[in-house]
Amino acid sequence: MSLPQPVPPSWKDFGKSSNDLLQKEYxxxxxxxxxxxxxxxxxxxxxxGTKDSKSDVINGDIEGKWSDKAHGLTVTxxxxxxxxxxxxxELENQIAKGLKLDLATSLAPEKGAKTAVIxxxxxxxxFHTRASLDLFKGPTFTADTVLGRDGFLIGAEAAYNVTEGKISRYATAVGFNAPQYSVAVHGLNNLKVFTASYYQRINADVEAGAKAVYDPxxxxxxxxxxxxxKVYLDRSAFIKAKINNAGVIALGYTQGLRPGVKAQFGLAIDTQKLNDPNPVGPSHKVGVNFVFDS
Known part of the structure; x- marks a missing residue:
């Protein structure tokens, strides 16, 4: 008798290990x-809150989240x-085990813009499947499914425009997840863009990854x-580094200052424009992020 299979990642988390390594904490x-x-x-x-170094525009938000775990209810x-x-x-594990439903809305009173997605x-x-219905855009129905067995993964996504009565977007992916490494290949944008990603945990202190994208x-x-x-210096600090074929090198450093307090620093250098007189942009960029979690 075969062993129960773990729940595979969702479509948006297909290839997550590599994406997180290359995109997050910079x-x-x-x-x-x-x-x-x-x-x-x-x-x-x-x-x-964030202050953009290029435009000096400050953007921010305040969020409150209430959860009733006993009844699977979350309001944000x-x-x-x-x-x-x-x-x-959000309502989770109430109608059926493994089922989560949510309604996400937004409203911009000044512009009169609104969204509602089920x-x-x-x-x-x-087995891991998702579906969403955008009530005001289209309306558009989107669904994706990922199947997994013995580490092998296969998934697909499609978006259907209800008004026009046709599929507006589709994609597919295959991959393999193991305890120390993972690989994923995506066909996106109606199979016009292809990506291949690889992630490996070399040892307890070192991770490595790569991603290739073909886009005509x-x-x-x-x-x-x-x-x-990504290299862990100790339990509270790590360094990240990456480079792409456009010659841009990015560095990230995260340091835990104390429990609940974290400082993160980032630097991006365009090696093809090392003589740029402006050290912080547009060719080169630097930034900082502080997190306080009580």
Whole structure:
């Protein structure tokens, strides 16, 4: 008798290890601050703000999240500095085990713009599927499914425009997940763009990854390549580095200052424009991020 299969990753997390290694924790577009706290009544608050180094524009938002774990209910409300109100209501494992439903809405009163999306997620052993209906855009129905067995993964996504009565977008992916490494190949944009990613945990202190993208509309001859690594210095600090075939080198450093306090620094250097007189842009960028989590 075969063993129960673990729940595979969702479509958006297909190839997540490589994407996180190459994209997350690089802060070089300005200064940002994030403050998190939670009350005794199980309400979590988050305040975040960013100052863009190029435009000097400051963007921020304040978010409150209330959870009733006993009944699988979560309510999230957020208000941004651009005067956009966001609300999300989630219900998980109540109608059926493994089923999560949510309604996400947004409203910009000044512009009169509004969105409403109904989402559903259902996951079981070896199976993970999602579906969403955008009520005001299209309306558009989007669905994706990932199947997994013995580490092998296969997934597909499609978007259907209800008004026009046709499929507006489709994609597919295959991959393999192992305890120490993972690989994934995607066919995106109606199979016009292809990506291949690889991730490996070399040992307890070193991770490495790479990603290749083939896009006929790319300015780099249609092919983009990026490789990176992450090295843990100790339990509270690590360094990340990556380089792409456009000659841009990026560095990231994260340091835990004390429990709940973290400082992150980033630097991006365009090696083809080392003589740029402006050291912080547009060719070269530097940034910092602070996180306070009580």
């Amino acid at each position: 802060f070089f577009n300005g200064a940002s601050l994030e403050v998190k706290t939670q009350t005794a009544s199980n309400v979590a608050f988050k305040v975040a 409300q957020a208000w941004t500095t651009s005067n956009v109100l966001r609300n999300t209501i 989402n559903s997620v259902y996951k079981q052993s070896g 509309k790319s300015t780099l001859g249609g092919v983009g390549l990026e490789v990176g690594t």
